[in-house]
Amino acid sequence: MTEGFTDEPLVVGGHKIGSRLIMGTGGANNLAVLERALLASGTALTTVAMRRVDAAAGTGVLDLLRRLGIETLPNTAGCRSAAEAVLTARMAREALETNLVKLEVVADERTLLPDPIELLDAAEQLVADGFTVLPYTNDDPVLARKLEQAGCAAVMPLGSPIGTGLGIRNPHNIEMIVEQAGVPVVLDAGIGTASEAAQAMELGCDAVLLATAVTRAGDPERMAHAMRLAVEAGRAARLAGRIPRRYWAQASSPTVD
Amino acid sequence: MRIWINGDSHELPEPVSVTDALSVLGAPSTGVAVAVDDELVPRADWGRYRLAADAKVEVLTAVQGG
Secondary structure, eight states: OOTTOOOOOEEETTEEESOSEEEEOTTOSSHHHHHHHHHHHTOSEEEEEEEEOOTTTTTHHHHHHHHHTOEEEEBOTTOOSHHHHHHHHHHHHHHHOOOEEEEOOBSOTTTOOBOHHHHHHHHHHHHHTTOEEEEEEOSOHHHHHHHHHTTOSOBEEOSSSTTOOOOOSOHHHHHHHHHHOSSOBEEESOOOSHHHHHHHHHTTOSEEEESHHHHTSSSHHHHHHHHHHHHHHHHHHHHHOOOOOOSSOOOSSOOOO | OEEEETTEEEEOOSOOBHHHHHHHHTOOSSSEEEEETTEEEOGGGTTTOBOOTTOEEEEEEEESOO
16 A cells, blocks of 8 residues: 555454455466565465475475465365365365465366355354365355355455456446455455456455466566556555446536636 | 375385375475375374274375465
8 A cells, every 4th residue: 555545454364464465376387486476466465275295396385485474375276075175274274384274165177166055064164163264255245145154254256267367257246245244355266457456456355366367477577566556556446435427427627607 | 004195005014103104205294284084183193193004195285376
């Protein structure tokens, strides 16, 4: 946020997060590119996935995040059932010593859309087990409300399916989710370019989570910078309060006598 | 005794602890978590947890993603 203007920090389940741009690490060609992009984004919280240990591959991404002072947000990507997601979250907590989890339970590989029934089941189990749960959810106001009622620390509706870069397909649903939410709303998935990240914030989202839009951009570092500016601009515009839309023109210069 | 570590079978002399399974894999001891037959085994129990024959051991760590 620009100097001179005040804003509340983003707080998720008691964790104060120093940036409203949450990054993912998927899709980057190598760790050097990822490091430059993460620095340019100004992010303070970044996702990682849990996979089988490959002794040859090492633990590069964790070392990188620790060196940059970025908090890790493990996800349950790849899980298709509540049982799988709960086990993966418990393993992430054990391995990374964090209660935070980005809960993903997708229905199929073609759409990667959340399975709402398994998602809500997993969220209830993980909340009961002491996790700070950030569920990746459909842009469904009813499901978002139920996830909040289940004790989730945030809700993270998609703008469009993961990796599509189709932007926010149903802005009205996102506005309804924001309007009723008592926890932070994070626009997660589907962002393709900076204007869409700004739009998410203008709609009232508290933060944006993106990965592919940066890591697979022509110049990831520069796109990360663009996203940082977009999130800040969209947030400032939301706080400033936009003018109402009008059907006909309204002169801003005095009328001619 | 045969056990499964991250999908590969291994013949190991009994008794086999989780710590023994990790050393077979050459996995680092930090930044990883272990499940046996779909149940998390906390780090504090790795040394004393005795694996049964045909146990399925999964060892996960953080990678780029999301």
